[in-house]
Amino acid sequence: MSAHYDAVIVGGGIVGALVARILSQAGKRVLILEAGIEGAMNPATYRRYLQTLYTEGGTRGMPNGPYPWNEAAPSPGDPGGRPYYQYDTDMHFMSDYLRMLGGTTLHWQGTSLRLVPNDFRMQTTYGQGIDWPITYDDLEPAYQRAEQEVGVSADVEDQRIFGVWFPDGYVYPMHRMPQSMVDQFFGKKLAKKSVTLHGGRYPLRVISIPVARNSTPNPKFGLGDGYRPVAAVANRDQGLRCQGNSVCMPLCPVQAKYSALKTLETMARSDLVEIRTQCVASRLLIDRDSGRVNGVEYKRYETPGSPPGSPGYPPQTETVQGTLVVLAANAIENATLLLASHAANSSDQVGRNLMDHPYLYVWGYSPTPIYPFRGPDTTSGVESLRDGKFREVHASFRASLSNWGWSGEPGHQIKELLGQQTYGKALRSELAARMAHMVKIGFMFEQLPSPKNRVTISSELRDTMGNFQPVLSYHYDAYSLAGVEVAVEKVWKKAITRYAEIDDKTCYPDDPVPPGYQRVMYNGIGYNIMGSGHIVGTHRMGSSRRHSVTDRNMKTWDHPNLYVVGAGNQVTIGTANPTLTAAALSVRAAEAMVRELK
Amino acid sequence: MIGKSKPASRKARGAKIPVRSVPAIRTPADLRTHLQMALQVEHATIPPYFTAWLSIQDGQNFEAAETIRGVLLEEMLHLTLVANLLNAVNGNPSLTHRRFIPRYPHRLPHSGDRFEINIEKFSKSALETFLKIERPEAKGARPQPGHFHTIGQFYAAVGQSLDELCERLGEGRVFCGDPSRQIRPEDYYGAGSIVVVTNRDTAHWAIAKIVQQGEGAHHGIFDGDHKILGEDGGQEVAHYYRFMEILKGRSYTQHDTPSSGPTGCVMPVDYSAVHPIQSNALASSYPRGSEIRAALVAFARGYGGLLAALEAAFNGDRSRLTEGVARMFSLRNQALALMQTPSGDGRTTVGLDFGPPLRRSV
Numbered sequence: 001m002s003a004h005y006d007a008v009i010v011g012g013g014i015v016g017a018l019v020a021r022i023l024s025q026a027g028k029r030v031l032i033l034e035a036g037i038e039g040a041m042n043p044a045t046y047r048r049y050l051q052t053l054y055t056e057g058g059t060r061g062m063p064n065g066p067y068p069w070n071e072a073a074p075s076p077g078d079p080g081g082r083p084y085y086q087y088d089t090d091m092h093f094m095s096d097y098l099r100m101l102g103g104t105t106l107h108w109q110g111t112s113l114r115l116v117p118n119d120f121r122m123q124t125t126y127g128q129g130i131d132w133p134i135t136y137d138d139l140e141p142a143y144q145r146a147e148q149e150v151g152v153s154a155d156v157e158d159q160r161i162f163g164v165w166f167p168d169g170y171v172y173p174m175h176r177m178p179q180s181m182v183d184q185f186f187g188k189k190l191a192k193k194s195v196t197l198h199g200g201r202y203p204l205r206v207i208s209i210p211v212a213r214n215s216t217p218n219p220k221f222g223l224g225d226g227y228r229p230v231a232a233v234a235n236r237d238q239g240l241r242c243q244g245n246s247v248c249m250p251l252c253p254v255q256a257k258y259s260a261l262k263t264l265e266t267m268a269r270s271d272l273v274e275i276r277t278q279c280v281a282s283r284l285l286i287d288r289d290s291g292r293v294n295g296v297e298y299k300r301y302e303t304p305g306s307p308p309g310s311p312g313y314p315p316q317t318e319t320v321q322g323t324l325v326v327l328a329a330n331a332i333e334n335a336t337l338l339l340a341s342h343a344a345n346s347s348d349q350v351g352r353n354l355m356d357h358p359y360l361y362v363w364g365y366s367p368t369p370i371y372p373f374r375g376p377d378t379t380s381g382v383e384s385l386r387d388g389k390f391r392e393v394h395a396s397f398r399a400s401l402s403n404w405g406w407s408g409e410p411g412h413q414i415k416e417l418l419g420q421q422t423y424g425k426a427l428r429s430e431l432a433a434r435m436a437h438m439v440k441i442g443f444m445f446e447q448l449p450s451p452k453n454r455v456t457i458s459s460e461l462r463d464t465m466g467n468f469q470p471v472l473s474y475h476y477d478a479y480s481l482a483g484v485e486v487a488v489e490k491v492w493k494k495a496i497t498r499y500a501e502i503d504d505k506t507c508y509p510d511d512p513v514p515p516g517y518q519r520v521m522y523n524g525i526g527y528n529i530m531g532s533g534h535i536v537g538t539h540r541m542g543s544s545r546r547h548s549v550t551d552r553n554m555k556t557w558d559h560p561n562l563y564v565v566g567a568g569n570q571v572t573i574g575t576a577n578p579t580l581t582a583a584a585l586s587v588r589a590a591e592a593m594v595r596e597l598k
Numbered sequence: 599m600i601g602k603s604k605p606a607s608r609k610a611r612g613a614k615i616p617v618r619s620v621p622a623i624r625t626p627a628d629l630r631t632h633l634q635m636a637l638q639v640e641h642a643t644i645p646p647y648f649t650a651w652l653s654i655q656d657g658q659n660f661e662a663a664e665t666i667r668g669v670l671l672e673e674m675l676h677l678t679l680v681a682n683l684l685n686a687v688n689g690n691p692s693l694t695h696r697r698f699i700p701r702y703p704h705r706l707p708h709s710g711d712r713f714e715i716n717i718e719k720f721s722k723s724a725l726e727t728f729l730k731i732e733r734p735e736a737k738g739a740r741p742q743p744g745h746f747h748t749i750g751q752f753y754a755a756v757g758q759s760l761d762e763l764c765e766r767l768g769e770g771r772v773f774c775g776d777p778s779r780q781i782r783p784e785d786y787y788g789a790g791s792i793v794v795v796t797n798r799d800t801a802h803w804a805i806a807k808i809v810q811q812g813e814g815a816h817h818g819i820f821d822g823d824h825k826i827l828g829e830d831g832g833q834e835v836a837h838y839y840r841f842m843e844i845l846k847g848r849s850y851t852q853h854d855t856p857s858s859g860p861t862g863c864v865m866p867v868d869y870s871a872v873h874p875i876q877s878n879a880l881a882s883s884y885p886r887g888s889e890i891r892a893a894l895v896a897f898a899r900g901y902g903g904l905l906a907a908l909e910a911a912f913n914g915d916r917s918r919l920t921e922g923v924a925r926m927f928s929l930r931n932q933a934l935a936l937m938q939t940p941s942g943d944g945r946t947t948v949g950l951d952f953g954p955p956l957r958r959s960v
Contacts (some may be wrong), residue, residue, distance in 0.1 A: 044660075219782065219784050
């Protein structure tokens with residue numbers, strides 16, 4: 001039995017890192033158990049992943065393509081591995097996460113929007129979904145702390161929408177990213193234009209979006225203290241500004257984009273924080289009388305991959321104790337571990353209410369050249385449809401303007417032009433003309449919490465190490481699909497393409513459906529939808545132990561020393577990419593833990 | 599490098615300033631002349647480091663490339679700090695006058711032995727030159743206005759004369775530059791943070807920063823702490839010793855000393871994974887009308903454009919710094935293209951000519 005910790009944190013991603021940072025700042029001793037390998041934390045390894053992305057990126061699949069397959073702690077979407085998710089439904093869940101130190105921030109986009117106030121009170125305002133036990137106002141201070149930690153570049157004035165407020169004098173750490181020519185084109189064409197949805201008029205206003213990517217620091221940040229951008233891990237001369245490498249996902253070549261590795265690095269020399277990688281938590285040891293979690297059992301493996309027969313197989317089982325135990329392993333892994341431990345589930349809500357943002361592209365040619373394929377993948381969006389009375393009947397959505405033209409280009413265009421016997425200078429000029437006009441918009445829709453969308457486990461479905469694999473049931477409901485119909489048929493086809501004079505080239509082939517998408521039908525029309533990687537809702541918070549897994553501070557109702565933290569606490573998904581909210585929830589939970597440990 | 603303090607001296611710390619050109623500092627005008635000279639000295643090693651860094655083939659010799667890039671960034675920080683100092687005393691930093699860019703090979707006289715700096719590819723001999731530039735120096739004699747043996751002394755004399763002038767004329771009359779001309783932390787990034795110079799304290803702070811990047815832990819291999827700079831540091835091998843590791847092909851361990859040399863792991867360096875560029879290439883050596891000449895002239899003009907943008911940024915138009923950054927990326931692309939173009943001798947590829955660009959060019 002090893003030393004005693006104030007908190008044992010399961011998961012070394014952004015949530016675990018942030019909880020560890022706040023606890024250690026308060027003088028508490030913390031252990032992080034990470035299922036995956038140290039991986040990208042080592043700068044030479046980071047470079048190797050980058051090289052893999054450059055040389056094999058297209059063939060290894062996204063977004064986990066550059067990372068090695070790890071049979072000991074498999075991730076969904078691992079290149080080369082056997083499928084990790086198992087299904088109870090025909091419909092698949094299209095979103096991935098990464099089990100490696102740094103977690104899914106090793107492939108995230110960096111978009112850092114706050115939820116809007118009505119996202120917290122959907123039932124009261126619109127009669128849909130359920131209300132959170134906390135409001136926007138309750139979470140606002142934690143959002144600030146999260147924005148500082150990940151280093152958000154944004155303009156407060158742009159973000160004051162739908163009741164989102166900031167304290168007087170607040171500015172984001174850095175100024176908003178410079179707006180691309182794509183942004184400027186749409187901004188101009190859609191200025192003062194609007195759409196009518198469910199009887200209400202909504203402007204099509206293009207605004208900058210907050211991103212966790214280093215831009216120019218705002219000297220007014222911190223009441224005039226200014227903000228110092230955080231450089232790449234182990235390279236203080238790298239990544240202090242976005243260079244417009246136009247790579248971004250999964251890996252920023254210079255680490256101008258935040259990853260949890262940066263937060264972890266700040267603690268690397270702390271005596272209070274210990275990080276153990278290659279330790280897969282497999283079970284919580286619970287005292288059935290008191291409900292206390294007495295220990296976390298984990299399997300330590302020596303060789304990443306650890307197929308039977310390799311050194312270190314079978315893995316060694318060890319146990320560790322903490323005054324508090326914190327699950328911070330992502331919404332699906334948290335649920336799997338709770339189910340495997342028969343823990344925290346008196347409400348029968350563990351694993352339920354799994355949500356994501358169904359994602360759909362539309363695309364076409366702009367009337368004038370707008371020169372995409374430059375800069376970060378997205379710097380602006382049409383954010384004015386994220387809230388409104390229409391949410392009584394269909395999903396809200398946001399439209400993310402892509403700076404990277406159509407997907408998979410110029411490959412498809414070259415193939416097509418070569419097929420038409422176009423060569424040499426003619427090929428080059430035709431290609432240049434097409435590429436310079438490509439626009440693409442990604443629509444991202446909210447999904448309502450549904451008990452039928454869930455994670456379960458089954459005793460037969462285990463990975464090489466004997467740990468449970470998640471078994472998923474998933475579908476898109478009519479509420480989201482009605483939103484899809486409005487976005488494509490009305491907002492795109494009737495409004496944006498008309499106002500911006502776009503030559504619409506959108507089509508959703510079904511024979512076959514392109515890889516990475518799945519086909520849905522709504523009112524006789526087929527759409528190809530993908531996931532957003534926004535995995536939310538499997539251990540929601542609530543004001544009653546009957547309907548929720550944790551209380552408003554993310555402590556489980558059933559166990560006096562067990563916290564479960566992350567996007568899984570979200571009660572609704574709204575239309576904000578969830579990482580910033582997960583980070584804010586971590587801040588809130590960690591502050592509660594500090595109070596409890598006093 | 600942010601907060602990087604080398605145990606040792608900088609390029610120029612060991613370098614002599616031609617004595618005749620350095621009169622004693624008696625007036626604010628003398629001070630401005632000295633700081634303009636410092637601007638030129640800080641600039642002189644930028645082209646060679648830039649060239650050696652980019653000559654390393656992409657993805658190869660990562661340690662060497664990052665070390666050189668780190669030093670290059672430090673030189674750029676020093677240049678900007680000197681510009682802030684000069685602006686603080688109401689000067690006009692000039693980066694575009696005809697003699698600002700030295701002719702290479704450039705003799706950067708060192709106390710004791712003289713050596714030449716070339717615009718050349720990454721190689722053992724280039725590394726040896728960098729080691730001479732970065733060599734640790736024992737502290738020199740006390741500053742004596744008019745006779746500087748090292749740039750360290752030179753900066754010490756500047757600091758001393760600042761104090762004297764402030765006492766004689768009053769701080770406000772010395773630091774009478776327009777504060778809006780200062781480059782601020784939000785404008786500048788890389789190799790540590792910039793210091794806004796508005797008075798005697800901040801001026802000493804800026805000078806300390808330039809000098810300290812050369813001094814710090816005097817007799818060790820690893821960087822000291824960074825109390826003066828207020829930045830958190832760690833055990834990192836200082837530049838001089840990182841160059842030594844590369845030259846010896848072996849890393850230092852925690853127990854090594856400067857005299858033991860590196861005894862750690864073997865660090866393979868592949869000198870063939872380098873673009874075989876000509877040393878000290880000249881646009882004028884290629885025939886008129888040739889593509890190479892045109893590309894070299896375009897590069898030199900690009901470099902001139904960068905200096906012009908920096909000069910504008912240092913003379914009140916801070917937004918031009920952003921243009922400078924964009925120009926640096928263009929220069930990198932132009933340089934990489936030149937370095938992959940055969941020069942025609944069957945052996946080498948084209949090197950870099952930083953200008954000034956030929957007047958009657960192509």
